[in-house]
Amino acid sequence: MTPVSVPWTDVNSEVAVVSAWHVPDRSMVRGGEALVDVETSKALLEVEAEVDGFVLQLVPAGGEVSVGEPVALLFDDEASMVAHLESRAKEADVPRETREGVADESRATAKARARAHELGIDLASVTAAGLITVRDVEAAAGSSPSATAPSEPGSPLPGDAATQRLLLIGAGLGATQVADILAETPGQTAIGIIDDDPAFWGRDVRGIPVIGGSEQIATLWERSAMDAVVVTISTSVTARSRFRELCGAAGIPLANVIDLRAKVASGVRMGLGNVICAFVQLGTECQIGDNNFFSAYNSFEHHNVLGSDISTGPGCMTSGEVHIGDRVRLGMAVMVEPKITIGADSVVASGSVIVRSVPPSHAVKTKVITTVVVPMRDPGSGS
Amino acid sequence: MMLVKELNAALGRLLTDDPRVVLMGEDIADPYGGAFKVTRGLSSVAPERVLTTPVSEGAIVGMAAGLAMSGYRPIVEIMFADFLSLTFDQVMNHITKYPAMYDGKVTCPVIIRSPSGGHRGYGPTHSQSPEKHFLGLPGLTVVAASPYHDPHATLRSLLLRDDPVLLVEHKLLYAEALTTAVGGRIGAALAREESSAGRLPSVLMSWVPPEDCSVTVVAYGYSALIAARVLEQLAMEEEVFGELVVPAEIAPLDTSPISASLRRTRSLIAIEEGTEGWSWGSEIAQRMSVEAFGQLRRPIDVLASASSIIPSSREREREVLVTQSDMRQRIRAAAG
Known part of the structure; x- marks a missing residue:
């Protein structure tokens, strides 16, 4: 034509x-x-x-x-x-209804369509004021019984009544770290994991079942199926603080999970809900708040004062009398000089050396040391 | 209906309803009916009040000024907005000044309509958006046609006022359908009109509820149409949500709809097809940064065409004028 x-x-x-x-x-x-x-x-x-x-x-x-x-x-x-x-x-x-059906599909964003497919949600059942977004699909999934169909949440392990029975929040990689620590900690056992992403439901992490979304926390607590909660999420301090507040409001205690190889010096005062990985040193008379996640090889020198909901990468090191505020995020290998204060909600890039105090809600950037990767010389032509 | 037909119908109704209305311009009578056919057929509606004039923009607007002071409501067509420069003396030194110079004894309500804008390969002197040179003239109202404002309602409310008006009509809008807000929607977008008393309305559009948007985009005319397409794409493909504010009256500017949106999103980008610098967008950036200082998430951005002539080659023209992909990139950045 x-x-x-x-x-x-x-x-x-x-x-x-x-x-x-x-x-x-x-x-x-x-x-x-x-x-x-x-x-x-x-x-x-x-x-x-x-x-x-x-x-x-x-x-x-x-x-x-x-x-x-x-x-x-x-x-x-x-x-x-x-x-x-x-x-x-x-x-x-082509009948009108069919055309409108096509129009419905196009009323949803690409991400929402993908998410609806993942969760087995029929987009026609989702309502939204404007375009249907991921949030609308997830809200519909929360209220729709068919949403749980692709992966039924499991049930919690009974746990050993003689130990502290822990419910973990977050089924990501943080959960594997906590599971490793708990495997060697005689007084604590994990009975289940909660995650709001239904993709994890019905799976397990190191034999610990993922048993549903955050609405389960209160139910399990009321059924006395667990004694305390640990937040395993290390990537979002906002999520850490949200779950701490949620548990606080429901009167559910948090538990510290401390690797056997961590060194806790004399006079340290610590709140609850802290995850402390291997080879962390907490120096003499440090004061530590609640719900922090300290990765391996962190060393907080004597008389540090650390807030709550902090998350650090591996290899961070502070000198004496350093103060770190709530919800601070440290990258990896951050070095902090003595008597420095890092204000709440600040973020520090990996490899930074902090020589002066950081006010709240600031980002510390540092010079990027570039690693140049080149192919090796052909060994045959070298000599 | 296509905007050119809507405008044609609106002018026809004004001619019929209001005996004071006179249309003037080069070659606007049939059979030619104007370069863009906006006035096609109107010379048979009211032959004595649809006047084809000699090729002298200064004289046309000067005559219109005299008619306006004698109680008529002249609506002048300047064939291409590029030729507005030839009317500038009449506008700056006469039409906008007469009411004050004659101590309020006269009014001079001339309406000048003119097709503006590029993307058609018409070259350096038939493609410009020169309205920026008229913004801020004391006593002049500058209005931009858009696909979201009914031209009949716009012209009718302008006739109720006594201000001289420049009405710019981007030539690519003529073939676009008029889509005003119906039942709170324009297509897939949520839409509503907002205005301060006595001002033409701004149209606000968003693809999710406005409180979920993370950037305010302010644009007029053809740029508003393209910005709406970009915002729909960003929403559908990336879940980046913005609120579009489309004013009809671009000067003096009714800032309240922009402020209201900016309070929700805390980020603003102004988009215009005119050349960059000393522009509509830079005026908005200045005023909004005073008003919203301390609440802004990032500096206000202004996207305009390059400070350059507009080449005749379509390919080279694209390098100069604001394009859809420029908009997409800058709106996405402003939403971050």
Whole structure:
């Protein structure tokens, strides 16, 4: 099929009027023959057929056509013209509901469509004021029983009543670290993991079952199925603080989980809910708040005062009398000089050496030391 | 209906309803009906009040000034906004000054309509958006046609006032459908109108409820249409949500709809097709940074066309004018 377009001859004309057809509709035209006359605001133009073909007129004589748009279609033979006409008629016959169904699908964002597929949610059942977003899909999943169908949450382990039975929050990689510590800690056992992402439900982390979303916390506490909660999420201090507050409001205690190889010096005072990984040193008379996540090889020197909901990467080291506020995030290998204060909600980039205090809600950036990776020299050509 | 037909119908109704209305301009009468066919057929509606004039923009607007002071409501068409420069003396030194110079005894309500804008390969002197040179003239109201404002309502409320008005109509909008807010929506977007008393409304559009948006985009005319497309794409493809504010009256500017949106999003980008610097966007940036200082998440951004002539080659023209991909990149950044 070859479209015949109205040529663009002058800048002032947006449309042309078809003044006369030289070839009747649905009949044969030879390439090079005059097909149709169109009139723009400046000129009368004769449009030729570029190739041989069956003519399908798209605009009747006297009708208007936009400049650059096709005024006719040329088909190799009559059969292909008939096929084209039939498919066009079929398109017009598509029932209204079907078209609206398509429109519904397009009312959801790409991410929402993917999430709905993941959760087995029918988008037609999701309501939203504007476009359907991931949040709307997840809200619908929370209230829809069919949402849990792809992965049924498991049930908690009974636990050993002689130990502290812990419910872990977060089924990501932080949970594997906590599970490792607990495997060597005689007084504590994990009975289950909570995660709001249904993709984790029904799975397990080191044999600890993922048993559902955060609405389960209060239920398990009421059923006395656990004694305390540990937040294993290390990547988001906001999430850490949110779950601490949620447990606090429900009167559910948090528990410290401390690797056997951590060194806790004399006079250290510590709150609850801290995850302290291997080879961490907490120096003499440090004061530590609640719900912090300290990665391996952190060393907090004597008389540090650390807030709550802090998360650190491995290898951070402070000197004496350092203060770190709530919800601070340290990258890896951050070094802090003595008597420095890092204000609440601040973020420190990996490898920073902090030589002066950081006010609250500030980011500490540092010079990036670039590692250049190049292919090795061909050993054969070297000598 | 296409905006060109809406405008044509609106002008036709004004001619019929209001005997004071006179249309003037080069080649606006039939059979030519104006370069963009906005006035097609109107010379048969009111032949004595649709006047094809000689090719002298200064004279046309000067005559309109005289008619306006004699109680008529002239609506002048300047064939391309690029030629507005030829009317500048009449506008700056006469039309906007007469009411004060004659101690309030006269009014001079001339409306000048003009197709503006590029993307058609019309070259350096038929593609510009020169309205920035008229912004801030004391006594002049500058209005921009958009696909979201009914031109009949706009023109009718302008006729109720006595201000001289420049109405710019981006030429690519003529072939676009008029889509005003119906039932709180324009297409997939939530839409509503907001205005201060006595001002033309701004249209606000968002693809999720406004309180979930993280950037305010302010744009007028054709840029508003493209910004709306970009915001819909960003919403659908990336879940980046912005609120679009489309004023009709671009000067003097009713800032209250912009402020209200900015309080929600705390980030603002102004977009215009005119050349960068000393512009509509830079005026908005200045005023909003005073008003919202301390609440902004990031500096206010202004996206405008390059400070350059507009080349005739379509490819080279694209390098100069604000494009859809420029908008996408800068709106995404402003939403971060």
